[in-house]
Amino acid sequence: MDSRKLRVAFQGEPGAFSEAAAVQLLGENILTVPRPTFDALFAAITDGAADALLVPVENSLAGSVVRVYDLLLESDLTITAETILPIEMNLIAMPGASPADIHVVSSHPMALAQCEKFFAAHPQFKRTPAEDTAGSVREMMARGDKSCAAIAARRAATHYHATILAERIQDNLENFTRFVLLVSLDTAARGVAFLNPFASGERLLTKMSIALRLKHQPGALLAALEPFARHRINLLKIESRPIHGRPWEYQFFLDVETEMHARLEPALADVSKATSDLRVLGLYAPARNNAASQEK
Amino acid sequence: MDSRKLRVAFQGEPGAFSEAAAVQLLGENILTVPRPTFDALFAAITDGAADALLVPVENSLAGSVVRVYDLLLESDLTITAETILPIEMNLIAMPGASPADIHVVSSHPMALAQCEKFFAAHPQFKRTPAEDTAGSVREMMARGDKSCAAIAARRAATHYHATILAERIQDNLENFTRFVLLVSLDTAARGVAFLNPFASGERLLTKMSIALRLKHQPGALLAALEPFARHRINLLKIESRPIHGRPWEYQFFLDVETEMHARLEPALADVSKATSDLRVLGLYAPARNNAASQEK
Numbered sequence: 001m002d003s004r005k006l007r008v009a010f011q012g013e014p015g016a017f018s019e020a021a022a023v024q025l026l027g028e029n030i031l032t033v034p035r036p037t038f039d040a041l042f043a044a045i046t047d048g049a050a051d052a053l054l055v056p057v058e059n060s061l062a063g064s065v066v067r068v069y070d071l072l073l074e075s076d077l078t079i080t081a082e083t084i085l086p087i088e089m090n091l092i093a094m095p096g097a098s099p100a101d102i103h104v105v106s107s108h109p110m111a112l113a114q115c116e117k118f119f120a121a122h123p124q125f126k127r128t129p130a131e132d133t134a135g136s137v138r139e140m141m142a143r144g145d146k147s148c149a150a151i152a153a154r155r156a157a158t159h160y161h162a163t164i165l166a167e168r169i170q171d172n173l174e175n176f177t178r179f180v181l182l183v184s185l186d187t188a189a190r191g192v193a194f195l196n197p198f199a200s201g202e203r204l205l206t207k208m209s210i211a212l213r214l215k216h217q218p219g220a221l222l223a224a225l226e227p228f229a230r231h232r233i234n235l236l237k238i239e240s241r242p243i244h245g246r247p248w249e250y251q252f253f254l255d256v257e258t259e260m261h262a263r264l265e266p267a268l269a270d271v272s273k274a275t276s277d278l279r280v281l282g283l284y285a286p287a288r289n290n291a292a293s294q295e296k
Numbered sequence: 297m298d299s300r301k302l303r304v305a306f307q308g309e310p311g312a313f314s315e316a317a318a319v320q321l322l323g324e325n326i327l328t329v330p331r332p333t334f335d336a337l338f339a340a341i342t343d344g345a346a347d348a349l350l351v352p353v354e355n356s357l358a359g360s361v362v363r364v365y366d367l368l369l370e371s372d373l374t375i376t377a378e379t380i381l382p383i384e385m386n387l388i389a390m391p392g393a394s395p396a397d398i399h400v401v402s403s404h405p406m407a408l409a410q411c412e413k414f415f416a417a418h419p420q421f422k423r424t425p426a427e428d429t430a431g432s433v434r435e436m437m438a439r440g441d442k443s444c445a446a447i448a449a450r451r452a453a454t455h456y457h458a459t460i461l462a463e464r465i466q467d468n469l470e471n472f473t474r475f476v477l478l479v480s481l482d483t484a485a486r487g488v489a490f491l492n493p494f495a496s497g498e499r500l501l502t503k504m505s506i507a508l509r510l511k512h513q514p515g516a517l518l519a520a521l522e523p524f525a526r527h528r529i530n531l532l533k534i535e536s537r538p539i540h541g542r543p544w545e546y547q548f549f550l551d552v553e554t555e556m557h558a559r560l561e562p563a564l565a566d567v568s569k570a571t572s573d574l575r576v577l578g579l580y581a582p583a584r585n586n587a588a589s590q591e592k
Contacts, residue, residue: 011502013451037412039407060540061362061363062362062363062536063359063360063361063362063537064359064360065359066356066357066358066359067358076487108405108425109404109405109425109426109428111429112427114335116333127427129404129405129425130405131405131408131425140501150336163360172572174540180357180581217530218524218525218527218529218530218531219525221521221525221531221534222302222518222524222525225517225518225521226518227515228518229517229518230515232514232515233514234514235514235517235536236536237536238517238534238535238536238548239534239535239536240531240532240533240534240535241359242356244470252534264575
């Protein structure tokens with residue numbers, strides 16, 4: 001193990017979409033560290049097992065990954081980069097297997113459900129649920145049965161030296177997940193940001209994710225958003241969630257974006273006057289490979 | 297079949313949480329109509345198979361059900377009621393089986409993942425993924441093997457005459473899903489609203505769900521929200537989503553609430569001046585069994 005390589009933890013098994021996203025963002029010269037659950041993942045930096053986490057925050061079909069936002073808010077981690085990965089499902093089989101050999105196709109039920117048209121066109125395939133997409137490839141290879149196939153990311157086929165029989169078999173080709181890279185505030189403060197949005201000049205597009213709490217009363221949200229409009233900062237995303245045990249308070253998550261980095265600080269100062277609990281979750285360069293322009 | 301009974305379609309198999317939500321809202325004297333997917337569900341009224349749909353819109357752990365919002369926006373249906381169901385996982389087995397008999401426990405991977413502590417405390421149970429929670433009970437009963445159990449809603453145990461060996465085995469006891477009842481605009485216009493928020497007086501709390509589109513520019517959201525603040529209407533929930541193929545336009549979903557029903561119309565008129573595409577998704581009584589006060 002090369003200890004100078006950046007260790008990036010992700011949720012899932014080797015070959016998962018999250019691991020593919022880490023490599024898309026940072027290249028192959030990293031050490032990826034699999035963790036079975038989001039809770040275990042968020043412990044990886046504290047445990048000394050990883051330098052950074054690569055986590056999904058939003059999928060174009062399934063919406064926000066609420067648990068990740070909760071864990072991020074409880075942590076002292078900060079977002080330092082983002083990347084958008086097309087979620088492409090592939091039919092993966094043993095080397096040497098041909099489509100005519102396949103009788104059973106296994107994957108996570110969500111992946112199976114995203115390939116309804118494929119299964120309708122191939123009624124001879126018996127759908128079999130698995131706990132994990134990449135794990136279904138691992139199990140298939142361990143079984144060594146050429147009549148079995150799995151549905152997973154291309155990376156899972158590569159990792160397990162399996163064969164892709166059919167590519168992009170999902171119903172909806174516009175399936176994207178946005179991932180962010182998280183590091184500790186200490187790491188970020190030491191200047192070990194992996195992609196510095198300000199490195200190449202003042203006018204580079206900067207994205208900022210913030211969390212804030214508001215009283216559930218008329219006008220509270222308006223007062224919190226008004227400074228962004230006044231400082232001409234674009235609001236990209238807004239989401240509200242009730243706070244458990246505080247029925248009249250709401251947690252908001254916002255993404256804003258500006259080419260004028262200098263506008264962020266005075267806007268935040270004004271926003272903080274209107275909110276009870278304001279936290280910057282990260283300041284980073286927006287992904288260039290955004291879902292609207294992606295061609296792959 | 298009693299044709300005078302209200303036919304309410306839901307996504308899932310008999311015994312699903314969605315069916316339990318339909319019964320919680322409307323009582324047992326309805327005909328529930330299962331549909332395998334959300335797409336098939338939204339076709340049920342047009343097909344003449346159902347009078348109403350009961351759909352999940354938001355879970356306290358998993359967030360919004362994005363696909364339902366998309367289908368609702370494409371449909372000519374309207375929200376006419378809401379209900380909040382606690383999502384409680386139960387260990388369900390064959391009649392006569394005891395906990396010591398169980399070796400295999402199957403359910404949807406999301407349900408299995410919500411019971412990590414239970415599995416950690418019972419390492420003798422082999423987790424086995426299934427495509428559906430209620431379906432895992434059906435399969436267990438069909439197999440007739442007392443060493444198998446399933447994890448599903450109480451309703452699935454009742455439906456299949458199975459036995460509950462352990463109740464509320466999920467890690468997080470604060471797991472709630474908000475469901476809404478959808479009917480066609482025609483049905484709603486004929487006054488066949490099932491729960492009329494205005495039936496018992498002007499000051500009853502009214503909830504309104506709306507969808508609107510905004511240009512992605514500073515101040516656009518602020519202008520759209522300002523009328524609610526000015527008319528002193530509470531904003532309960534806000535969520536934004538990019539619109540596919542229109543990178544600079546955003547779809548917003550809002551829930552607002554007021555005791556002063558008369559304020560809604562002038563507020564909406566003002567909001568419509570600031571938005572390109574405004575649609576009222578429904579006007580209904582908020583669930584009395586809200587997540588903050590629920591005790592069960």
